[in-house]
Amino acid sequence: MRDTSTAFRVKKAFGYAMMLTFLAFSLLPVIWVVLLSMRPPTALFEPIWESPGAWTLDNIRSIARSDFPAALLNSFITAGSSTLLAMLIGVPGAFALSKRRSSNKFFASWLLLLLRMAPPVGFVIPLFLVYVRVGLIDTYVGLIFAYTSLTLPFVVWSMWTSFNQIPDELIEAGLMDGASLGRVLWRIVIPAARPGLVAAGVLSFLLAWNDFFFSLIITRSDTTTAPVAVMNFVSYASVDWGAIAVASIALTLPIVPIIVLANKYIVQSLGGAVKG
């Protein structure tokens, strides 16, 4: 008995050691960024024990005075709006694709997959040329549309699979009860597919929030988003590492509560479990 229990303890300790190693490995850059954000420029690349008293809030102050808060707001506006737009169009679209009897579904799924898989660089050049013509460069509308081209296929694809798990009889019961198709979607299907819906919303928000490439090409100054604004702290003469560290934290922090709140739904949705 004792032998097995010792073996079990060793195994458990080994498991914990593995987890801690992995955690340290993945958290180290984060910890480093947090430390960097509070160090003065002179002490940036010194080991902490050489200047243990060198802490400052100057990096945060300089970020607050820069264009970065405006860029953060731009990120919120564009990622939020494109997610909203993608959900408004994508959810009914996915519902139709999932529940309508149609022979064109294969084509639709193929096209959606293509949009999901194709590298953004494939879209950004034609988009740029069109935007220059119609005056959408450096506008919210231009960036929101561009992001929606990323988020919409994602929302449709993931909601399509969520809706596939909703039994047809549930929809038919709604129709028999006198609800229109729109009300069936709103009152029955969407609440029943809530985990998938939350997951699709959060992940598509992150898709737009984390974008660098589209923003870099399409924005100039007015609508620059936070990931691109970070670049402003890099100049020919110097790199303001402290400011970059603060900006990185500012970019990450808003995501944390969203992920914490939506974690359950995201796991459920990715695990494919919808309770009947």
Add this chain to the structure above:
Amino acid sequence: MGNITLDKVVKRFGDVEVIPPLDLEIADGEFVVFVGPSGCGKSTLLRIIAGLEDLTSGHIEISGRDVSHLAPGDRGLAMVFQSYALYPHMTVRENMLFPLEMTRVDSRAANEKVERAAEVLNLSAYMDRKPGQLSGGQRQRVAIGRAIVREPSAFLFDEPLSNLDAALRVNMRIEIAELHAKLGTTMIYVTHDQVEAMTMADRIVVLQAGRIEQVGTPLELYERPCNEFVAGFIGSPRMNFIRGAEAERLGAPVIGIRPEHINASRDAGMWNGKVSFSEHLGSDTYLHIDTDVGPVNVRTTGEFGVHRGDTVWLNPNEQSIHRFDTNGMAV
């Protein structure tokens, strides 16, 4: 009023005609059961009446009103599904209120109706539970409750008892029959289980390949099946069919005789055979016998003590023999 008329109803999926032109009259207050093997089109026919499937051609009238092209919710019908189809995120009360909300019934009247239905169905204690917290039988009752509150001109049941265990199924069968007696509303009930059909129906519609084989009361179908298919489908255990010289001797190319219309004896009789298998149920004994006219099943009342390999004599009750021509039609 809830009389339903199907007039030359046709349903095609692409090139496949699943329901050939079909006519049927269902009287107000009648309990009609659609029965047939899987894939015979009985559920499709029910869904056409409900409006969940489009008609290819023909007309459907409910209470004298042509509903052929109306939306399901506008036909004044209520449906109970095999999977119950309760809204998983709503409580029992909200589930039952939903159809009333959709028809904009004033909320106090709606609540009263729901409470009354819950009382009838013994659901009052579960009103604030979600469907996931209910047993199969309770869920089925909620589904029926949701149908009742609409006060429909007819109820449609699509194999509502298939997901329940055997004991519960018998109980629910009685509950539904009692509900019909109480409400007096037209009910159309789809099942593949001929026992359900026989016990519940005022009239049975036997379907095969989308075609109506016969319509009649349970006893009419049992006593006077119009063809071999109906004769074989209605009645349990299944009717025995005998072909060839012995059938010709008894007056037709094919004869049918029900297991309960054959007397088994150890001494003498018309046919002689060996027991291949016997089922002793206490109240009855089912004998499977290999005879010189083919395999024959016999049902005897009480215990009939035989074993595999024993020789048994069989005497069909000649008044109960059904005769069919070469096309399988009764003669």
